[in-house]
Amino acid sequence: xxxxxxxxxxxxxxxxxxxxxxxxxxxxxxxxxxxxxxxxxxxxxxxxxxxxxxxxxxxxxxxxxxxxxxxxxxxxxxxxxxxxxxxxxxxxxxxxxxxxxxxxxxxxxxxxxxxxxxxxxxxxxxxxxxxxxxxxxxxxxxxxxxxxxxxxxxxxxxxxxxxxxxxxxxxxxxxxxxxxxxxxxxxxxxxxxxxxxxxxxxxxxxxxxxxxxxxxxxxxxxxxxxxxxxxxxxxxxxxxxxxxxxxxxxxxxxxxxxxxxxxxxxxxxxxxxxxxxxxxxxxxxxxxxxxxxxxx
Amino acid sequence: xxxxxxxxxxxxxxxxxxxxxxxxxxxxxxxxxxxxxxxxxxxxxxxxxxxxxxxxxxxxxxxxxxxxxxxxxxxxxxxxxxxxxxxxxxxxxxxxxxxx
Numbered sequence: 337x338x339x340x341x342x343x344x345x346x347x348x349x350x351x352x353x354x355x356x357x358x359x360x361x362x363x364x365x366x367x368x369x370x371x372x373x374x375x376x377x378x379x380x381x382x383x384x385x386x387x388x389x390x391x392x393x394x395x396x397x398x399x400x401x402x403x404x405x406x407x408x409x410x411x412x413x414x415x416x417x418x419x420x421x422x423x424x425x426x427x428x429x430x431x432x433x434x435x436x437x438x439x440x441x442x443x444x445x446x447x448x449x450x451x452x453x454x455x456x457x458x459x460x461x462x463x464x465x466x467x468x469x470x471x472x473x474x475x476x477x478x479x480x481x482x483x484x485x486x487x488x489x490x491x492x493x494x495x496x497x498x499x500x501x502x503x504x505x506x507x508x509x510x511x512x513x514x515x516x517x518x519x520x521x522x523x524x525x526x527x528x529x530x531x532x533x534x535x536x537x538x539x540x541x542x543x544x545x546x547x548x549x550x551x552x553x554x555x556x557x558x559x560x561x562x563x564x565x566x567x568x569x570x571x572x573x574x575x576x577x578x579x580x581x582x583x584x585x586x587x588x589x590x591x592x593x594x595x596x597x598x599x600x601x602x603x604x605x606x607x608x609x610x611x612x613x614x615x616x617x618x619x620x621x622x623x624x625x626x627x628x629x630x631x632x
Numbered sequence: 633x634x635x636x637x638x639x640x641x642x643x644x645x646x647x648x649x650x651x652x653x654x655x656x657x658x659x660x661x662x663x664x665x666x667x668x669x670x671x672x673x674x675x676x677x678x679x680x681x682x683x684x685x686x687x688x689x690x691x692x693x694x695x696x697x698x699x700x701x702x703x704x705x706x707x708x709x710x711x712x713x714x715x716x717x718x719x720x721x722x723x724x725x726x727x728x729x730x731x732x
Contacts, residue, residue: 361693361694364692364693365693368688368689368692368693370685370688370689370707371689371703371707373707373711464688503718503719503722504718504722504725505718505721505722506715506718511681522684534729539726539729539730540722540726541722541723541726542719542722542723546726
């Protein structure tokens, strides 16, 4: 694909070397991958401006680029073809047609100029490999235990440890497992974003869990004991007499594990939903009537 | 002190084609900590990722060590804010689920 280096740097065809350098510096400060973590687009653009700067700030390379323009991929053939066409050999004379290749931007750079030169303070330009991003879907129960999982990223198997307590939409970085670096540059990183599905019983907020428990009217009024589900098993609870509908209790340490803090847990908040009895017998209805009268 | 999990500063400089004086200036600014074992300067392996980032910012963008210090602090704040946004989004989701 042909890329107009002048356009990439936002300068005119007659820009001076100083103007090119200044435009490059300005864009580099804006697009540098270290200043734009997790932004693939700026990384790609940064590579483009680097290559544009490499070519346009070197008078020889710039001349070559200006000469061949979009026919860059076949620069040498173009040259030969030009010579051929200058000396046509009768009716059978061959003509060349040029098509824009779909090669990558770096191919251009390497094919035309044979590798990267130096910049700035004479340090060879090393390109850090591309960062990869991936999504991993877990259910709530998976996310509450530290476990290992094997992923295949670009054909390479990577075994990762997922710490208990990972958040929905949280991204972790696996250093050095992105694309390969160029010219001895470091490999990119792999960023994995976790998508944690909701759970039918528990809702999560940070390290705390929330659930709703049905309570029959009699236990709510008179008090008693019930068994409720938590993430790690059932728990027996005492219910106070005269417990109101919608009242909440907190079970300390029965929530979600705290990320990377072994042995620490959030809390579980239980909201009671008092269920009014239905299909009453005549006797029950009479008893409720009696109760009602006793209130007056 | 042994030099396990440590990286020789000299080797680091050779590998990245940088001057040793640059690493000294980073230490002076407090950006890295150099430890000396048997007269050889080392950095902890855990500092490597940050040090490579510092080198890139310095050579790619011409930012001086003081500027790098400011940039790194701002990036850290950005990262903390990103985490806070994620946490708040999840909290909002909880209320949205309760409403629906």
